[in-house]
Amino acid sequence: MFKFKFLLFALSVFYCNRSVAQTNPMAEIMLHYQTDRTLLRNFYTVETSPESRIRFKALAEDYLKKIN
Numbered sequence: 001m002f003k004f005k006f007l008l009f010a011l012s013v014f015y016c017n018r019s020v021a022q023t024n025p026m027a028e029i030m031l032h033y034q035t036d037r038t039l040l041r042n043f044y045t046v047e048t049s050p051e052s053r054i055r056f057k058a059l060a061e062d063y064l065k066k067i068n
Contacts, residue, residue, distance in 0.1 A: 026067070033063045 036059055044052035 029063065029066055033059075036063075 037056075040052070040055060040059060041047070044055065046052060
């Protein structure tokens with residue numbers, strides 16, 4: 001149930017801001033990053049754990065590749 005709520009949240013954020021993202025490619029990347037980051041924050045309740053740091057670092061590196 002908990003993961004289902006996060007999925008609904010992510011979809012609502014994505015579809016609410018979809019019109020902005022359609023006009024600007026950078027806005028689409030930012031929207032996806034914000035959604036992914038929010039989902040990770042909700043999944044990893046201990047932000048300083050080694051596992052969460054590794055995952056957040058991977059997220060940042062993935063999105064840096066997308067914008068470069």
